[in-house]
Amino acid sequence: MSLKVNGLCKQINQEQTLDQISFEVQLGQIVGVIGRNGVGKTTLFRTINGQYLADQGHITIDGEALLSQPNLRTQLSFVDPQANFFRGATAQQVAWYYQAAYPDFDQDKFTQLLARYHLAKNQKLRHFSKGMFGLFTIILSVATNAPYLFLDEPLDGLDVIVRKNVLSILIDEAATQKRAIMIASHNLSELEGIIDRALMLKKGRLIHDYQLETMRSQARKLQLVYRDKQIPSLLREQGHIVSVSGRVIVVVFEDFTLALQTALTATKPVFQETLPLSLTDLFMANLTDAGDYELLS
Known part of the structure; x- marks a missing residue:
């Protein structure tokens, strides 16, 4: 099973934010998406996940186009950290919404992870700190059981102990070979410790696809x-x-x-x-x- 992005283009405010982006991700991989501010990392995630409509290019899962097979959207999970429409809801209310959207949503895993990190399921998200909200988005993404997870700056605002625990969760999820995880982050030192590949963006283009093991040898x-x-x-x-x-x-x-x-x-x-x-x-x-x-x- 693989996710393939081919020739993806997207303009925002008449600027070419994504320009002919192509890559493929296999289950079991953890892929870092890196680049300077404003190069299109978040736009890439939003376009793949259907929040933006691509101007050109297509996205497929096992050869089937997402655009013509909307049911395949349940294979992708992206909780946009900048989205505000859930801020007035409690953590459990958001989970109920995701249960309706994702047929394999794991309520037990969601509840257990909330308890492990001391997040109250009846607390409204607008009362979460930045770090708490970031941690909640990771827990929610993992609980969907979608094969492809997209995390945008997931370590931002988390203290060092929680960051290490979160990274362990992501490594364990990928180790099952049933999930692929794409992470956009500026925290390169911690990202390097868990990713297999690094996609480097510059001015909306994919300029490098580094296999880290190969890179270190060459x-x-x-x-x-x-x-x-x-x-x-x-x-x-x-x-x-x-x-x-x-x-x-x-x-x-x-x-x-x-x-x-x-x-x-x-x-x-x-x-x-x-x-x-x-x-x-x-x-x-x-x-x-x-x-x-x-x-x-």
């Missing part, structure tokens, strides 16, 4: 020191410069080969060191623009 983050402050053209042409401090350059090479090492040696650095590579490094390498680079320098 990419290198190097710290280089040169005698003068000139940056060799090789670093700009084949790498992504993360930072420059005097004669010290930190650069990421996404496809580091023996031939590249030979060419790098020919630039005669006086010092070279391999550094741990993180998802944050890839974010910085691909999404830092000229203005940011000046500030970082």
Whole structure:
């Protein structure tokens, strides 16, 4: 079973928010959607889940189009954290609504998770703190038993202990191989610990689909020191410069080969060191623009 997005386009306020987005997600995967503010992460989730109508492209589950098979919507769960229409309802009232919408909704799981995290089922959502509301949306999504979960900034506002527990819940759900989870988040360090893939968006386009295991084996983050402050053209042409401090350059090479090492040696650095590579490094390498680079320098 798989969810496939093909050529998805969406304009909002006459701006191209999504531009030819294509990818496929299999059950058992946890996929991170990353990018700078305003690149279309939330729009992508809303469009896939039918809150927005796509201008172009299509979405299928096992080859069946969502647009022509509306019953397939119960395979998707996205509780929009910015939605306000449930704020006057209690947690249990929202659950009853979702029971009507999702035939496999698990009331016992919902009740147990509320109790575990000390959320009152008879309390109105408008009285929840930001962190409590974020936690509630995760519990509600998990309880739907929909195969595909979409979580938008699910860790925002949660304390460190609750975040770790929530991440454990999501890992356990994906481990059953019956669910796929897509998470849009700016919390890259914690995201990196649980995701299998990272979809990187820039200006409404999907610029990278990283398989993290493959990325870690092929990419290198190097710290280089040169005698003068000139940056060799090789670093700009084949790498992504993360930072420059005097004669010290930190650069990421996404496809580091023996031939590249030979060419790098020919630039005669006086010092070279391999550094741990993180998802944050890839974010910085691909999404830092000229203005940011000046500030970082």
